[in-house]
Amino acid sequence: MPSPALAQDLRALLGPQGFLEAHPQRLSYESDALGLVAQVPEWVLLPSDTQQAAECMRLLAREGVCVVPRGAGTGLSGGATPVAGGVSVVTTRMRKILDIDPVNRLARVQAGVVNVELSRAAARHGLFYAPDPSSQMACTLGGNVAENSGGPHGFKYGQTSRHVRGLVWVDARGEIIDQSDARLDPVGLDVLGLWIGSEGMLGLVTEVVLDLLPSPEVSESMLAIFGSLQAACEAVTELIASGLQPSAIEILDKLTIDAVEASVFAAGYPKDAEAVMLMDLDGSPAEVRELGEQLETILKAHGSRELRRATDPEQRRRLWAGRKGAYGAMGRLAPDLYVADVVAPRTRLAEIVALSTAICAELGLPCANVFHAGDGNLHPNISYDRRDADQVRRVLLAGQRIMAACVERGGTLTGEHGVGLEKRDAMCMVFRDEDLAVQERVRQALDPGRRMNPGKMLPVRGCREMRTRSPYLPGMKEYDA
């Protein structure tokens, strides 16, 4: 327990708005969107800028207190849950867009700026910020950096790491490392590259410099309707092999279509379809025209029974409403949602989607698939009720089995949600102890005291021991397989 003297210093530094001590105030920081594991932080600190954040970190270092960085708490892997105790340092008071430089197409923002706010600000200059997680209405850019977040348009434009040009971060000692000079290439070891996707384990990012892209001259959305999910997946594999590059390729399966169409997010997807594929095409007029024709040929050859195309912004928004609202719509099926995040080799999409569905069926669970098909990033979504212990057991088991099946076929655990707490022990499915020891060296270099987000990403026991244990979620009681 941190000392009263520390509390006094932090209170003086941050004021009542920035230092939350009362239990009810801290309660809403007990978990992220994974929800299955919760732990109320000792205190919640909300600094308002880099200097204040650094001062907080210096004070916490004085007493060796553990720090869990947190943005909006939309993470789906338990990354911001203070499972090992300590305080949460939250960026939601750091919400200033510090600069938009339209000539050089750069934005400098505080870490707590919400993703969509940057998109809106950039649009005023005919620019856009490419990474667009489905949670973009709420998640912070600092959280996006920490998770290397993706989104539907990552297929063409890449994930967050491709767009970060600079960072200001504070390490566990409270030292500010200013890498905000927007260099095109690193000089010396690429610390910035390593930092992106480090899940809050190397420090707290307080400012981010991001690349903005020119808004495309023409954008079009295309919806392809399929009588089989398998056929839709096969079409994706072929269009990737043909080198076609729409900016997004998303697939929604029957269960998702049903949930969406019965909700306020209804997008007019046909209820008798087994799958719909949603694509965006952007570029110059001739480029989009040509790409549209090429896509049509492949989609029809793979049995797409109908194609809908939309260029009008309102029609496009409607087509996408179903995809963007899919998670919300699933709330109708059950109170809780478990979102897996595996990546399949793109040539084995159909096989792994079918396997995930079969794994869930075997455990008596519904599995709704909505995923970033172009990158092979699958999200089998399992609706459940966390008050039912047996359902929770089966959900976790399904998650483990889906990851294992995917890894066995050349895939991996996570494409964008991060390892966090949820997949920490599953790291042993992908890596050997020797591989993980190399990852450990990174933490040892930048946070030797292991105070930054402890208990996340790296298994706390050796893999040889882990493999003999049953699947469970760290922080929860162990379940039998």
Next chain:
Amino acid sequence: MSRSTIQSVEQGLAQLGAPVQTDALPIAQPRNESELQAILALAAESEWRVLPCGLGSTWPLVHLPEFWDLGISTCGLEGDIQFDPGEGVLTAPAGTPWSQIQDVVEAQSGRIAPYQGLQPKGSLGGLVALGLSGPERSFVGALRHRVLGLRVMLADGSVARIGGKLVKNVTGFDLPRLWTGSRGSLGVILEASLRVAHAPAEQHLLRLRACDLTQAAHLCERFHAERIPCASLQWNETEEGAVQLEVWCIGSAGAMQDTLRLVRRCLDVDEHWTEEAAQQARAAWAGAWRLAPDADQLVIGCQPSEWPALAVALANDLDLLGIPYAVRALPGCAEARVRWPHLPDAVTPALQALQDGLEACHASWQWFGTHAMAGTFGPAPAPGLAWAQESLRRQFDPQGRFQPRPRA
């Protein structure tokens, strides 16, 4: 294995066609990973400074024996090139010559972007260890965004896999990013997996025969401002001493139709190649090297708004230095490169003037080539960054096995 065994491996180097000088570094060329481990153990015991290397295409630029006791080349390590066009991923042993990789990928409509113009002599591991990108980076991203995973050996002989072979993956720290561009300072890269782009349907190379540096910088600025999606603009001094500008565009037929219209609005083109554009672009790149086969390269990053100022600084200061040079700019991603036949051992007043000019336009720059210049000519590292870099380096190489010997 003894020191003399290692020295005898110099002959192996000669067979590779790499430049062997009388004062050249002894090079070991292990045939498998156990041999590599044995060599590293011996190096540890003898406290040698070791340079991991590939085919040695950069050696003319480095005063090797001044800094290292032993080179270890990965070119003898066996393994196959695996390329799956459906997946868009290539995996090969680090010592694989780049030309072989290009052949395999291009035979299956792939494009091992963004490294066109690469010296055919380089190896895959050398490319990753240098972390340089080529003209296609404005389209497909820099090399470091395309390295998906590596197998590496550390100084203690342990082997680890970092990253993976999938195009999207956030499982664990992004260690491939740390190793890309690490120039052998963390350990030996054994194998690399890269994301491969699809070959563009069309390529065009447009040439403007007479163009000075300031004019070229303004064109660059205009291309950037008007969002013309060309891959690169390159201006070179020709053998006759004139400056010529080349615009290289790649993409689908539809995209090219629109791009070429935009390009022609900005300049009156003297020559235009389509079918042979790739070869022409390569030849142009090679032409720039021809000026200075053993030359250093100064890689300058600079915001587009500063390009005209950069052009002035370069034109003035390079003329002052009295050396022929070649400049290549990527308007899509704010990079300029200057290449000159000069191996400066110290910061001369003329070089200092150039440094001041670069600072005035807020450029960042680094030397590619001479270790001797690292740390003597270049922007200061960001506050705290040097600490982070050094901490990481020490974790991977605590004994300093892979670090060059400091200059006397």
